[in-house]
Amino acid sequence: MAHYELHAWCLLVLGWVFAPFYMRSRVFTMPEFLERRFSPAARWVLSIISLVAYVLTKIAVGIFAGGVVFATLLPELQLQVGRTTINSFWVGIGHRAAADRRLHGPWRAARGGLHGRCRRWCSCRLDAADVLRPARARRVGRAAGGARPRDVQPLEADHPGRRAGDVGAGERAGRAWRGTSTATTRGRHAASRADHRAVVLVHRPVHRAARARRAQRGRGAPRHDLRRVPQAAAGLHLHHPGHDRAGAGADGPRAGLLERWWARRAGHPAGRAGGVPAARAERDAGRPARHRRGGTAGGAHELARRRVQRELDALHDGLLPEAAPGARPRSSSSGSVASRRR
């Protein structure tokens, strides 16, 4: 199926053999040549065939490409018209959707199809989606603000054969959260991705003990001079190999401008969405800004992390009861989960 470039020899044949005839006939278009060689009727027929081919291969494909772009940039955009869900692909080209909500539900319908293909370079996707769904940032803020261990309910696996570690691999990242309801003493839950990197849900800020700085160190026993060092902030983090402890998931300035703005509007103290901790600000306070070696993984990693974050949003969207302060979440909700997912 080598196309065009590898068929350059056809072009050579055209140039050496056929071009002289076309030059001699002094025509400008293909149909004109048919008119001179055969008849005006032939010219007409070729023109019509060309028009049909143009519509089928140029216009339709161009519009299709536009739909792909929309589905990629705004995967969550959708319209409800009556009982029909119009996902972003068809919103993009102004057309009725193919309703695959039977399998994925309206939320997943928009992201089930096309957008997963270009997650490597398309970093603006979620920010753009925020424009249309500002409420999302609030939910992120809530998630970052400390979800309790039992807030995340088990999801039933629709595809038992699928590995639970498929987060970030593509379509059904949600299943990876099956196990997240098991409480751990450390206040975190982890799901491993297909590439063996863990996505960690930290329920409340985690600190580790460290020696006090020299200036603050007293003369007593060493254990009295400990200070709390922020280790991980509440939120959802993609585990970065190599610098797993220092501010994992702190995406700082890389968090989208819009996300941060919405989060600030929503009153999130950190002023950042996506589970970005106050911890980093805390740690960096009073310290000259310097380039941190290693840094936060950007690009694809960042996107994968945000993707899981969105999965968590989905939990908050439809599958979780609102976590009222002080109230105990329901212990088991597999029945209601099942009914909501129909």
Place this chain on the structure above:
Amino acid sequence: MMVVVGLAVDPVIQGARGLYDYLQGVQGYLAPPIFAVFFLGVFMKRLNAKGCLSALVVGFALGVFRLMVDTPVTLGLEGYAGGYQEGSLLWIVNNIYFQYYSLLIFIVSCAVLIGVSYATEPPHEPQLTGLTYATVTEEHRRESRASWSINEVAASGLVLLMILAAYVYFSG
């Protein structure tokens, strides 16, 4: 109007195995009669307008027929999702590999072009001056010969070499 048709075609692209397959398919169904008419039209001076017209129409009709047969299956319409009844004509048309079908269109177009042309009157000779291989005058030949030199030949050879290299490189 063309945009509306284009919109209507988009579900077909979505249902196809991919944009590339779709494009190759449509071009494969619509291009063969055009190629036949242009190619043979230069090398056979006996071909006339009626043959050309019928070849174009027949080839185009075959291509559109295949597209129309394929569309309900691609869309998965009610009753067509599983394809046609096995063994029926539509099933055969639907299941021929698209490149074989292109070849079929090309052969049929050539046959119609030659058959109809020889069955009807030959074209008016002066009309063809300089337009077919057999009706090129000596003056035309000189003109063409004067238009190229060793440079063009060398460049073409270079391109050929590059194509060959590409083929060799990608043959594994």
